[in-house]
Amino acid sequence: MKKNTIPALIILLLSLIAALGSQTFLGACVHEDGSFGACHWACRAILGEGALLAVLALMALAVKRARFGLYLAMIPASLLGLLTPGVLIGLCKMPTMRCRMLTQPAMTILFGVMLVAALIGALLSRRGEK
Amino acid sequence: MLRAENLSMRYFRKTGQANHFYAVKDVSLALRPGEVALLTGRSGSGKTTLLHMLSGLLKPTEGRVMLEDTDLYALPDADLSRLRNMRLGVIPQGRSAVDTLTVLENVLLPRQLRGEKGDVDEAFRWLAALGIADLVNARPAELSGGELRRMAIARALAGDPEVILADEPTGDLDDENTAAVLSLLRRSATEDGKTVLLVTHDSEALPYGSRVYRMESGALSEQA
Amino acid sequence: MGTANLPLKNLLRRPGRTAALVLLTALLAASVFGGSVVVGSLRRGLESLEARLGADIIVMPAEAESKVSFKNMLLQGTTGAFYMDASVLDAVRGAQGVELAAPQTFLASLKADCCAIKVQIIGIDPDADFTVKPWIDERYARDLGDMEVAVGCKVTAGVGETLKIYEQYTHVVAKLAETGTGLDTAVYCNMDTMQKLLAAAEEKGVSHRISSGSDVISAVYVKVRDGFDVGQVNNWLNGHIRKVTAVRARSMFTDVSDSLSGIARAARALIGAVWALALAILLVAFAMMIHERRREFAVLRLLGVSRRGLRGEILAETALCGLAGALIGVGVAALGVFPFTTLIETKLGLPYLTPNAGTLLRLAVGTVISTLLIGLLAGAWAAARLSRTDPGTTLREGA
Known part of the structure; x- marks a missing residue:
């Protein structure tokens, strides 16, 4: 196993946790009256962003020649995920809501680690590209 | 001059009739600069035990080891270690590489342990003389037994010691390399004035020795 | 080497x-x-909870649920409302060994403007209060005025915003420091404002009156004068004032x-x-x-x-x-x-x-x-x- 595949493996794992978690154990609550809050839509966006990163990571693992470029692409992709809950899509206002207590910090950590991993992956692959 | 004075190594047995036995018994020996002494004998006769005692690695139960006027085993550990580093070059049996260091770093190690920077030119010279100069950046794990053995010889010589103590230095080597190593060690005695002791049961070594000693059941005799 | x-x-x-x-x-x-x-x-x-409570004894209505709901309010920020006649305050003040007695009145909002969560509203008497007021003073130098509220740090509204409670508009003048307790989700106002809010709540059908025409309070915080035994004062209050229960603050949180x-x-x-x-x-x-x-x-x-x-x-x-x-x-x-x-x-x-x-x-x-x-x-x-x-x-x- 080449050293520069490790960040892609980490990103694959974390993006799947983010994508699936946003719909299940890390997801937003449904209101008593059955309507959806802002948190719900933020989680839907995260589902897409997590899936995007998972596909990018799979491609990076499969196609050695494109690894450097794919790592570069993962940088803005994880940044997008990092900014989604709270900045790009507002969340519920009460700090004691589930999405504020759980979803937002969890996603900040997940996408933050992915951002760092993508940077490291790009750095490691850069040398191999010459 | 490295002298053994009435050296004995007695081991205690846990079972059996006699509760102890001598691996080396009452051995006296004088190794002189410029000479190559050969130590032969069957395995188990006490050759390696004697070599370890002469190297300052194994404290004898009786007797002394003198390097010039210094009694090795009267020194505290730190001073004895320093003496081993500065004045003795030991080539042990078997693998003796530091696996995390490259071949070059292994050869530089004796001098670096003294706090010196390490002499890369000197290291290259010895590695080239032993035919492994192309392996400088290899790791020990990539080397064959014979290559490792030659690396250990280069490392022992690179510290520029007064005394070289080698335990079966040609054990893993083919005929060509055996001859190269033996003549190299011979030259370091005759040309550089070093004191050399070779433990061997290789009859090819006989022509290179100034004296030949034979161990038998812990007792030493000099052969004509 | x-x-x-x-x-x-x-x-x-x-x-x-x-x-x-x-x-x-x-x-x-x-x-x-x-x-x-x-x-x-x-x-x-x-x-922080003990500091915010800051009282030796708390007097509240004798109903069994008032103690539980008071505790949940402090610990978990759930809402609670229970009432007794305002005359209890004078009775408490008349007791021997009581140095300070401060009333509080509680009201639960039906729904705040935001995320479908009820908020606890706590009315205090700025002249008598010795527990919440020092906390508000950290962020707001003046007394709370008419229809002015201070909010706990976990309430959504910020300073300068308007908070609608029972169709009444209140102005947020201070956001309080974090305590880590249920008090962080509460809204604080003075007694005059509270009376208006109570009246507005009643119009919405939230009843709290014990007997018409008299003011109500929910709890009285008591500080015992030096030299008096808290237990004895507590016993006296329990024995001499009708339909209330006096609880030592310390015992309230022993299980916590x-x-x-x-x-x-x-x-x-x-x-x-x-x-x-x-x-x-x-x-x-x-x-x-x-x-x-x-x-x-x-x-x-x-x-x-x-x-x-x-x-x-x-x-x-x-x-x-x-x-x-x-x-x-x-x-x-x-x-x-x-x-x-x-x-x-x-x-x-x-x-x-x-x-x-x-x-x-x-x-x-x-x-x-x-x-x-x-x-x-x-x-x-x-x-x-x-x-x-x-x-x-x-x-x-x-x-």
Whole structure:
């Protein structure tokens, strides 16, 4: 196993946790009256962003020649995920809501680690590209 | 001059009739600069035990080891270690590489342990003389037994010691390399004035020795 | 002697072995740091609760549920409302040994503007209050005026905004400092405002009157004069005022501090177990590592490294591993605990207030030092075992 595949493996794992978690154990609550809050839509966006990163990571693992470029692409992709809950899509206002207590910090950590991993992956692959 | 004075190594047995036995018994020996002494004998006769005692690695139960006027085993550990580093070059049996260091770093190690920077030119010279100069950046794990053995010889010589103590230095080597190593060690005695002791049961070594000693059941005799 | 770079080379060129040791120490450090931050936060939460309560005795209506709902309000921020006649205040003030008596009136909003969560509204008397007022004073120098409210830090509205309660517009003039208790989700106003809100609530059909025409209050906070026994004053209040129950503030939270010390005990036991386990694993790991490398160490001795030098080499390796592991562990624990503070508080249902930066720094440094110490202990033990066999014997063993 080449050293520069490790960040892609980490990103694959974390993006799947983010994508699936946003719909299940890390997801937003449904209101008593059955309507959806802002948190719900933020989680839907995260589902897409997590899936995007998972596909990018799979491609990076499969196609050695494109690894450097794919790592570069993962940088803005994880940044997008990092900014989604709270900045790009507002969340519920009460700090004691589930999405504020759980979803937002969890996603900040997940996408933050992915951002760092993508940077490291790009750095490691850069040398191999010459 | 490295002298053994009435050296004995007695081991205690846990079972059996006699509760102890001598691996080396009452051995006296004088190794002189410029000479190559050969130590032969069957395995188990006490050759390696004697070599370890002469190297300052194994404290004898009786007797002394003198390097010039210094009694090795009267020194505290730190001073004895320093003496081993500065004045003795030991080539042990078997693998003796530091696996995390490259071949070059292994050869530089004796001098670096003294706090010196390490002499890369000197290291290259010895590695080239032993035919492994192309392996400088290899790791020990990539080397064959014979290559490792030659690396250990280069490392022992690179510290520029007064005394070289080698335990079966040609054990893993083919005929060509055996001859190269033996003549190299011979030259370091005759040309550089070093004191050399070779433990061997290789009859090819006989022509290179100034004296030949034979161990038998812990007792030493000099052969004509 | 110049072996200074040997430990680092040894570690970097055996990444698998090094990673395993670092991971192990990181686990140890993470559990120690995470555990002590949680315990420290609970302890600070309890202190903050006691400070906010600041009374010796609390007098409330005699109904059985009032005590429970009062406690839940303080601990979990749930809403509660219960009432007694305002004349209770004068009766309490008339009791012997009562130095200060301050009324509070509670009202639960139906729904606040935002996320479908009810808010507790607490009316205070700025002239008499000695518990909430010092807290408000930290952020708002004047007394709360008509239709002015101060809000806890977890209420959505910010200073300058308008908060609509029962169709009445109130102005947020202060956002209060965090307490880690249920008080963080409450809204505070003065008694005049409260009366207006109560009237508005009644129009919406939320009844609270005991008898028409008289004012109501929900609780009276009592401070006992020096030299008087709190228990005796409490008994007197219970015996002489009808339809109220007087509760000693301390006894109210004995079960909180009980469960707190339970959690603290469990955390300590857990930390202790992790320590013992980590120490045992590290001892075995180092013993195995040193056994595996005994030939290499014998060679170093042969080349002239003293016993002491070899011990230094081993300790330097373990110290580097320990330091890296400790720093990673503290970092991971910080990521696992600090972003989820609100979640932990809610799940525990106990006052939870993260200690200040100085305390956290002390905890982090203490964790790093103690982790390092464990690594050094394991390394020293392994080194001591190594020096018992002489290098000659090791070198004779087959390669």
